[in-house]
Amino acid sequence: MANDRAGTDPDPDGGSGVIVLAATPIGDTGDAPPRLVELLRRADLIAAEDTRRLRALAARLDVTLTSKVISYHEHNESERAQVLVAAAQEGDTVLVVSDAGMPGVSDPGFRVVRAAADAGVRVTAVPGPSAVLTAIALSGLASDRFTFEGFVARRPGERARALAALADEPRTMVFFESPHRIADTLAAMADAFGADRAAAVCRELTKTYEQVRRGPLTDLARWAADGVRGEITVVVAGATPSASEPADHVDEVLARIEAGERLKEAAATVAAAHGVSRRELYEAALRAR
Structure with a gap:
């Protein structure tokens, strides 16, 4: 039904549809991949983390949505994954988007990929903007090996334990954090990783007020205590080998x-x-x- 309409290669078997995970801009609308724009116009079914944000993005991209649009978020992900797989089995091109960045990276997406794989349904992706890769590129820290840790635990005790478990991690670490918790998180990181551990706080990436603040964790914690706004990604240097025992x-x-x-x-x-x-x-x- 829809593979030829979506601008994707048709399935070799000629009958089944496809599920497409597409990256959306993390800030600047101009970063939208051309294939995302094409899929927004032609997909049979669009599953969006927030349907209002999707419609706002489509308007900025000068796209008129004619496809069926449904919500697909953390609270209905398991149930909706089966709906999306069933639609693809009927021959539809199903587009999955999150509010920003790539679905499945700290956003809904994993479960539909897993369900599609179990059902033998084809899944592909449209690469594009990523806060993780953008932040690590701008951090000035080693990027040859890194680990993405997502959001830090909210409760102080859980956060301290999670960070303590990462104290010996030799790879550069990337975290997401909310503005109202960033000061406490940076202070906890300084306690767990050492006050002088190098880090970078990247906020509002690709937006008008983009800012990258680099320095030791203790300095960044003091800076953040005055208040930080916007979407935040934190990059922390990995542990260095010690000569002591x-x-x-x-x-x-x-x-x-x-x-x-x-x-x-x-x-x-x-x-x-x-x-x-x-x-x-x-x-x-x-x-x-």
Whole structure:
């Protein structure tokens, strides 16, 4: 029915449709891939994270939507994935878009790909804007190896534990964060990774007031305490190998415990400060108690 209409290569079998995950602009509308514009005009079914934002984007792109549009977000993702797969099985071209960037990267998309794969339905993608790649390119930090960690946990205890587990990560790390939590998150990162760990806060990427602030985590935390607005991506340098051994820092951990810290948190903080293995330092301190 729809493969020839959508500007995509027809399925080799000639009968089934296709699900297309398409990247949308993260800021500047001019970054919209031409194939996205074509698919917005010709897809049979469009699944959008926010249908109002989709219609606003289409208007900015001078596209009149004639396709059926349905919502596809975190609260209905599992149920709607089956609907989208069924439509593709009927021969439709199904377009999946999130509010910004690539569906499936901290946005709905994974479940429909999984469901389509299980059902033998073809899935393809239209590459395009990505906050993750844009931020790491602008950060000035190593980009040959990196890990995307998504949003940090909201609760302080969970956040501290999650960051402590990443203290020894040697790859550059990329995070998403909201403006009202960014100051607390940067302070928690300074505690977990060390105050001097290099990082970059990238806000409003590709928009008029784009800003990239680089520096040690402790400096960035102080800067963010005055308030930061907009969409935010944080890039943090990976841990550097240390010449010291975990056992060299046991006394520092024990001193923190004596002052009232829990062993796990004390070991994580000291390990991050000296670039040693958190697990090995924890075990060494446990034996020394």
